[in-house]
Amino acid sequence: xxxxxxxxxxxxxxxxxxxxxxxxxxxxxxxxxxxxxxxxxxxxxxxxxxxxxxxxxxxxxxxxxxxxxxxxxxxxxxxxxxxxxxxxxxxxxxxxxxxxxxxxxxxxxxxxxxxxxxxxxxxxxxxxxxxxxxxxxxxxxxxxxxxxxxxxxxxxxxxxxxxxxxxxxxxxxxxxxxxxxxxxxxxxxxxxxxxxxxxxxxxxxx
Amino acid sequence: xxxxxxxxxxxxxxxxxxxxxxxxxxxxxxxxxxxxxxxxxxxxxxxxxxxxxxxxxxxxxxxxxxxxxxxxxxxxxxxxxxxxxxxxxxxxxxxxxxxxxxxxxxxxxxxxxxxxxxxxxxxxxxxxxxxxxxxxxxxxxxxxxxxxxxxxxxxxxxxxxxxxxxxxxxxxxxxxxxxxxxxxxxxxxxxxxxxxxxxxxxxxxxxxxxxxxxxxxxxxxxxxxxxxxxxxxxxxxxxxxxxxxxxxxxxxxxxxxxxxxxxxxxxxxxxxxxxxxxxxxxxxxxxxxxxxxxxxxxxxxxxxxxxxxxxxxxxxxxxxxxxxxxxxxxxxxxxxxxxxxxxxxxxxxxxxxxxxxxxxxxxxxxxxxxxxxxxxxxxxxxxxxxxxxxxxxxxxxxxxxxxxxxxxxxxxxxxxxxxxxxxxxxxxxxxxxxxxxxxxxxxxxxxxxxxxxxxxxxxxxxxxxxxxxxxxxxxxxxxxxxxxxxxxxxxxxxxxxxxxxxxxxxxxxxxxxxxxxxxxxxxxxxxxxxxxxxxxxxxxxxxxxxxxxxxxxxxxxxxxxxxxxxxxxxxxxxxxxxxxxxxxxxxxxxxxxxxxxxxxxxxxxxxxxxxxxxx
Numbered sequence: 049x050x051x052x053x054x055x056x057x058x059x060x061x062x063x064x065x066x067x068x069x070x071x072x073x074x075x076x077x078x079x080x081x082x083x084x085x086x087x088x089x090x091x092x093x094x095x096x097x098x099x100x101x102x103x104x105x106x107x108x109x110x111x112x113x114x115x116x117x118x119x120x121x122x123x124x125x126x127x128x129x130x131x132x133x134x135x136x137x138x139x140x141x142x143x144x145x146x147x148x149x150x151x152x153x154x155x156x157x158x159x160x161x162x163x164x165x166x167x168x169x170x171x172x173x174x175x176x177x178x179x180x181x182x183x184x185x186x187x188x189x190x191x192x193x194x195x196x197x198x199x200x201x202x203x204x205x206x207x208x209x210x211x212x213x214x215x216x217x218x219x220x221x222x223x224x225x226x227x228x229x230x231x232x233x234x235x236x237x238x239x240x241x242x243x244x245x246x247x248x249x250x251x252x253x254x
Numbered sequence: 255x256x257x258x259x260x261x262x263x264x265x266x267x268x269x270x271x272x273x274x275x276x277x278x279x280x281x282x283x284x285x286x287x288x289x290x291x292x293x294x295x296x297x298x299x300x301x302x303x304x305x306x307x308x309x310x311x312x313x314x315x316x317x318x319x320x321x322x323x324x325x326x327x328x329x330x331x332x333x334x335x336x337x338x339x340x341x342x343x344x345x346x347x348x349x350x351x352x353x354x355x356x357x358x359x360x361x362x363x364x365x366x367x368x369x370x371x372x373x374x375x376x377x378x379x380x381x382x383x384x385x386x387x388x389x390x391x392x393x394x395x396x397x398x399x400x401x402x403x404x405x406x407x408x409x410x411x412x413x414x415x416x417x418x419x420x421x422x423x424x425x426x427x428x429x430x431x432x433x434x435x436x437x438x439x440x441x442x443x444x445x446x447x448x449x450x451x452x453x454x455x456x457x458x459x460x461x462x463x464x465x466x467x468x469x470x471x472x473x474x475x476x477x478x479x480x481x482x483x484x485x486x487x488x489x490x491x492x493x494x495x496x497x498x499x500x501x502x503x504x505x506x507x508x509x510x511x512x513x514x515x516x517x518x519x520x521x522x523x524x525x526x527x528x529x530x531x532x533x534x535x536x537x538x539x540x541x542x543x544x545x546x547x548x549x550x551x552x553x554x555x556x557x558x559x560x561x562x563x564x565x566x567x568x569x570x571x572x573x574x575x576x577x578x579x580x581x582x583x584x585x586x587x588x589x590x591x592x593x594x595x596x597x598x599x600x601x602x603x604x605x606x607x608x609x610x611x612x613x614x615x616x617x618x619x620x621x622x623x624x625x626x627x628x629x630x631x632x633x634x635x636x637x638x639x640x641x642x643x644x645x646x647x648x649x650x651x652x653x654x655x656x657x658x659x660x661x662x663x664x665x666x667x668x669x670x671x672x673x674x675x676x677x678x679x680x681x682x683x684x685x686x687x688x689x690x691x692x693x694x695x696x697x698x699x700x701x702x703x704x705x706x707x708x709x710x711x712x713x714x715x716x717x718x719x720x721x722x723x724x725x726x727x728x729x730x731x732x733x734x735x736x737x738x739x740x741x742x743x744x745x746x747x748x749x750x751x752x753x754x755x756x757x758x759x760x761x762x763x764x765x766x767x768x769x770x771x772x773x774x775x776x777x778x779x780x781x782x783x784x785x786x787x788x789x790x791x792x793x794x795x796x797x798x799x800x801x802x803x804x805x806x807x808x809x810x811x812x813x814x815x816x817x818x819x820x821x822x823x824x825x826x827x828x829x830x831x832x833x834x835x836x837x838x839x840x841x842x843x844x845x846x847x848x849x850x851x852x853x854x855x856x857x858x859x860x861x862x863x864x865x866x867x868x869x
Contacts, residue, residue: 098308170408177401186397190377190404194370197411201366204415211310215358215367219374219407222351226400229344229381234393243394 050161056089057143057165064139064172067192069132071125073118073184073241080188081111083169084195084220090165091199091208099213106217110224114187117228121235126242130179135172142171150203157205166203169196182241183234187227194219256299257314257361260322263291264354271347278343285346286333292353293326305361312361316858317552321478322357324556324848325471328563329353331841335567336463338830339574345464348382351375352467356475365414365486368479373407375472376443382464383456395459398452399468402442406476409439414483429487430496436480437500437540443476444533445469446507457526462570466563469529474559477536478552484540485548497541501624504537505633508621512639519581519643521569525562528605528640532558535637538620547623549860550616556855557613560845561605567838568598575831576662581647583658588651590664593835595651598644600842604849606638612851616861663831 059082066079084107088095095103128135146167150160173196176189198216202208231241267288274281296319303314314322329349336345355375359368380403383396413435417424424432440446445453457469511531515524535558539551569579571594578584588595607614617637622630848855856862 173408177405183393183397186401190400193404193408194373197408197415198366198370200412201415204418206366206415206418209310209364209367210308211362211364211367212370214307214310215362215364215370215374218355218358219370219377222355222374222378223404226377226380230393230397230400233384233388234390234397237388237390237393243390243397 050159052089053159053161056086057161059083059086060090060165061139061143061168064168064192065136067188068128068135068139068172068175071127071132073123073125074115076125076184076188077111077114077118080114080191081107083192084111087165087169087195087199091162091202095208095213096210099210103213103217106221110191110220113224113228114184114231117231117235118184118241121231122240124240125182125184128176128179128185129181130175135175135179138175139168139172143168146203155205159203162199163203166196166199169193169199181243183227183231183243184241186243187224187231190223190227191220194223255303256295257303257305257312257357260292260295260299260357261305261354263288263295264350264357267291268347268350268354271350275343275347278341281343282333282337282341282346285350286330286337288350289326289330289333289346289353292350293323293330296322296326310367311363312358313363314361316854317860318360320848320853320855320858321360321475321556322353324560324844325356325475326353327844328466328560328841329471331837332463332466332563332567332570334837335570335574335834336461338834339463339570342382342461342463344381345461345467348379348464349467351378352472356472359475359479365479365483366411368482369407369410369414372472372476372479373403373410375475376403376407379464379467379472383460383468392459395452395455399456399460402452403472406439406443409435409442410476410480410483413439417487429490433484433487433540434496434499436483437503437537440477440480440536440540441503441507441533443473444536445473445530446503446533446537447510447530448506450507450511450530453530454523454526457529458522462522462566462573465525465566466559469526470559470562470566473529473533474555477539477555481536481539481548481551481555485545488543488545488548497543500537500541504534504541504624507531507534507537508633508637512637515640515643519646521572521579521581521647524640524643525565525569528565529562531637531640532562532605535617535620538624542620542623544623545860547620549856550619550623552859553612553855553861554616554620556859557604557607557616557845557849560841560848561601561613564597564601564604564838564842564845567834567841568594568601571597571831571834571838574834575664576659578658578662581643581650583656584647584650585653585656586651586659588648589655590659590662591831591835593665593832593839595648597835597838597842598647600839600846602641602644604842604845606641607849611849612856613849616856665832665835 063079063081063083063086066082067076068079070076070079085104088100088103130138143164145164147160147164149167150158150163169192173189173191173193176185177193180186180189194216198208198212201212234243235241267284270284270288271281274284299314299319299322301316301319303319305312329352333345333349336342352375355371355378359371359375362368362371377400380396380400383399384392413432416428416432416435442449442452453469457465460468508531511527511534515527515531518524518527532554535554536551539547539554542548542551571591572584572587573579575591575594576584576587603611604613607617618630618634621633621637624630625633847853
């Protein structure tokens with residue numbers, strides 16, 4: 049096993065843990081940034097330097113946009129419907145299952161750890177999209193899900209060419225733009241990032 | 255070169271729109287110009303074009319060229335109609351971003367990169383979905399649309415990753431799983447039943463001007479990418495039994511969505527469920543398991559997106575002219591907006607086809623390929639059910655004018671010079687009043703522009719009865735910014751009862767001489783603040799006054815044609831209903847050219863060829 053890949057996978061899992069457990073918006077964005085920046089090394093193979101630089105700059109711009117939206121609204125978030133600890137357990141289980149699946153396949157093109165990282169990413173993203181009740185977690189889930197889809201390609205033996213790397217960077221950036229817009233627009237209605245209706249004001253009740 | 259110009263126009267235009275985001279008019283103009291440049295680049299594109307970007311080559315074939323031409327034109331027209339009838343500030347940026355990303359998705363050679371690009375387009379266009387008056391249900395619908403775009407993209411990526419670059423080594427079971435996953439992704443994206451709820455909610459809540467982008471072109475591009483991937487599976491010649499499941503969902507979607515529109519007279523819902531029903535044909539193309547089915551699906555996708563774009567522009571025309579979107583409110587609409595009627599008729603031909611046209615033939619081929627000849631014909635007949643509400647709409651249109659339509663705009667062309675000739679050119683004519691809307695009388699607010707008003711307030715002196723010259727509801731977008739030195743803007747309570755009761759939050763500008771009534775687009779409908787610098791309504795009212803004064807002075811010595819040429823910007827201002835209808839009609843005619851295969855869409859999609867081109 050490649051030690052760099054293992055270390056990068058550990059960083060990816062750490063980022064996912066921060067993203068899932070935190071109720072502070074800026075910490076969630078930091079977790080997403082950590083995960084996405086470490087992902088190329090965890091997914092196996094390192095892209096060309098120019099492509100890596102483009103990808104890194106695009107990801108930094110994307111997380112900056114999310115951070116900007118948070119600073120203009122609020123950093124405080126409520127817990128998810130499932131709960132951060134349960135989601136973290138789900139992600140850990142997904143990582144183990146993915147790694148075991150990769151190890152059980154005799155094809156040498158399918159590495160265990162990158163497959164585990166990709167499945168863990170997909171589980172975390174799915175959890176955030178399904179159980180998140182605020183626009184920031186939906187944005188984080190969307191960015192992680194795109195990353196998971198990209199990471200699964202090499203994890204299943206495919207080749208990541210520069211076109212995929214560039215398309216991934218552009219996809220993350222445009223998703224962050226749309227998510228930041230969604231966060232700011234939603235916050236204009238109810239002054240936080242939650243998607244639920246405003247609580248009823250009983251003073252006007254008759 | 256043309257491909258490069260296409261992407262450059264989208265990128266530069268998008269950057270310009272972002273840079274001028276705080277100035278809506280220049281941003282809208284840049285958006286229109288950049289979209290027009292994309293259209294010209296797509297038209298000028300040769301049959302086969304390529305562009306090298308580093309080690310990657312973007313490659314366009316005739317089908318992709320036609321897709322980009324149709325998409326750019328439809329999105330340009332939807333922007334023009336949106337500008338006339340209800341502007342959405344984010345629409346130019348979303349349009350240009352989507353055009354660029356869809357262009358990349360269709361031309362890039364790597365399937366996974368194409369799927370990433372088209373998923374990115376799906377998330378990005380969500381920014382055009384919300385209206386200015388935002389509510390939490392609308393935000394939730396937008397978030398739901400955002401979610402489904404990402405989830406569909408992920409499922410498509412996983413399907414591609416499972417099969418890899420050499421699907422010939424993959425077992426049939428794995429191929430079946432990947433095919434099912436891709437079909438599920440397409441079903442989510444086009445809103446097939448039973449996963450139609452997010453798309454239906456998004457269509458109902460979104461701005462109508464954004465619907466061609468949100469519900470037609472980006473989902474169509476997603477389906478093109480999915481069909482391109484499916485063609486590689488079909489080329490293996492491996493038939494999987496899973497296609498029966500996909501086929502069943504396609505048939506269910508067509509039948510149920512076509513039947514649902516019978517019980518609702520809301521035209522936006524009619525449009526939304528039509529989109530969903532059309533998505534069923536895309537599923538049939540995926541399940542067809544043959545090159546012919548994929549070719550039919552590719553041809554159908556362009557017809558589908560064009561037809562729904564035209565219909566969205568027609569519905570937007572109804573909303574803009576009459577502020578109505580229900581059939582029962584539109585009594586006599588055909589008398590006031592006959593061009594919209596022609597455009598709607600053309601849209602029906604593009605969407606449903608006539609025997610002998612391409613759109614009819616591909617629908618029939620897809621249905622018969624899935625169900626066999628008699629059942630396929632029955633399915634196509636069921637898919638014609640949405641024509642019943644259209645017939646009801648047509649019957650409503652030829653009836654005598656109802657209150658809503660009578661109080662609304664019309665497509666009648668009024669030259670600015672003629673309008674000016676009826677206007678009093680005395681100094682009191684420079685006073686403008688903004689008629690705030692009933693139902694409740696509101697106090698008169700005087701907004702000094704640069705100096706105190708001359709004369710008193712003019713309460714309710716607006717003889718703008720339907721049929722009177724200039725009684726149409728017009729906007730002053732594009733009018734000159736010249737402003738008289740002495741001017742007052744008065745907010746009073748008067749106006750047409752039926753229309754005003756419906757448009758409770760949109761003020762109407764009426765000249766004191768009573769010859770024109772001007773309603774403002776939503777983006778500019780903010781209430782003027784007393785004592786503030788004249789912006790929005792008052793600036794436009796001032797521009798109208800300046801235009802009239804110039805026209806009155808000149809009308810004594812020049813003919814109407816000369817006035818018309820000189821006052822071209824004012825024509826846009828005064829006849830927005832007509833111009834929006836004309837733009838819709840142009841799109842409808844182009845749609846007919848596609849649907850009747852005059853442009854060679856069938857051959858470009860591979861119909862009649864031995865093998866299907868894989869976009």
